[in-house]
Amino acid sequence: MLIGVPKEIKNNEFRIGLTPKSTQVLTQQNHEVHVEKSAGLGSGFTDEDYLNAGAKIIEKSQDLFSNCELIIKVKEPQTIETQQLQPNQILFTYLHLASSQKLTQELINSKCISIAYETITSDTQGLPLLTPMSEVAGRLSIQAGARCLEKNQGGLGILLSGSSYSNPAQTLIIGGGVVGYNAALIANGMQSKITILEKSEKRIEVLKKEFPKAEILNIDQINLETIISRFDLVIGAVLIPGSQAPKILQKKHLGLMKPGSVVVDVAIDQGGCFETSRATTHENPTYIVDDVIHYCVANMPGAVPRTSTISLNTATLPYIESIANNGLSEFLKSSNHHLNGLNTFKGHLTYKPVAELFDIPFMDPKDLV
Structure with a gap:
């Protein structure tokens, strides 16, 4: 199969869809990259790294889009890229369609x-190709939040960990899944005082064992208005797979927060x-609403592209190999988990939550493949 890897063009996005190591795996299986x-x-x-892995370097993205059967990216295609996509061409990347009817x-x-x-789903790993970047984003959210709390960034002027003579900052993490867990991991390591809001009782028990010093509360049993004023940093880590995230923190809550406090919305994608x-x-x-600093970068892991690219590629490579070696039809038919990854197919929308959200006709992928 002819596989294309374009340069990412989203603002400050430095990740790439394939590492040289993954490229070599594919070229050794007689695929052209x-x-x-x-x-x-x-x-x-470097380009030399890819050449040594057996790839061919292409000068212009349009030549790559025009000729390749399978396009491997990281972030959702920008308009200039969607205009270059070909009928029947396979695009494998993050899409997050629930955030953009235009895309x-x-x-x-x-x-x-x-x-x-x-x-794409899994019996044992939930969302196996989202997890690597959720880990990175969760960890970065605390670093970003800690930086925004500095006075020269407009923040409260406090250190997340405090010091021997001052109290640590208080961090609220809304959502205890992969993002929330990894945010808590770093916040705990930085000695912030942590509160986690989570819906699932089963997950709450896991979090209590992992973070015995943290306050873990059921989000359905707490009134956010009664506690929000305590927190210096709030991390949004709520996910409904494939759908828009619910608006947990509302504008009315900002007026109850301290001026210079920080909110980081990892669910912005x-x-x-x-x-x-x-x-x-x-x-x-960042931007400010009601004296509260908002950090809502849509591609947070792009800030650490080396770590992110290697982590993501480790997860995606087996799927890329399966498509390339067995063909798309066999890949999709072999597993409902793979079929769950199909979002559009030759002019049809095949992901039901997005179809319902935007009131676009839905085609059951099982009927198409």
Whole structure:
């Protein structure tokens, strides 16, 4: 199969869809891999690294999109990329369609076959291709929040850990899944005082064992208005797979928070779990609403592209091999978990939560493949 890896063009996105190591695995299986010139530099991989792995370096992305059967990316395609997608071409990447009706329609119009990393499922791992970046984003959320709390960033001017002579900052983590767990891991390591809100009683028991010093509360049994004023840093880590995130933190809550406190919305890829959230970039990561600093960067793991690329590729490579070695039809038919990843197929929307959200006709993927 002819596989293409374009350079990511989203603001300050330095990850790449394939590492040289993964490229070599594919070329040794007699697949041809085309990599756009300089696409790997942000992750620390040179064109020579890819050439040594058996890839061909392509000067222009349009040549890559025009010729390759399978396109491997990291982030959702930008409009200039959706315009280059070919009918029947396979696109394998993060899509997060619930946050963009425009992108959804562009993919439908392109008649490509788009498979989303984040909606592929697993019996044992939940969302196996979302987990690696959820880990990274969760850990980064605390680093970003701690930085925003510094006075020169407009924050409260406090250290997350406090000191021998001052109290630590108080951190609220809304959601105790992969993102929330990893946020708690770093916040705990930095000696912040932690509260986690979680819905699942089973998950609450796990979190209590992992973080015995943290306060773990059932989100359905707590009135956010009664506790929100305590917190210096709030992390939004709520996920409904494939759908828009619920708006847990509302605008009315901001007035109860301390001026200079910080909110970090990791769910922004899925529309955000704060009412006042809007997507930002690494270039301009923050804005202020009611004296509360909002950090809502939509591609947080892009800030650490080396770590992120290697982590993501470790998870995606077996799926890429399966598509390339067995063909798309066999890949989709072999597992309902794979079929769950199919978002658009030759002009049809095949992911039901997005179809319902945007009132677009839905086609059952089982009827198409």
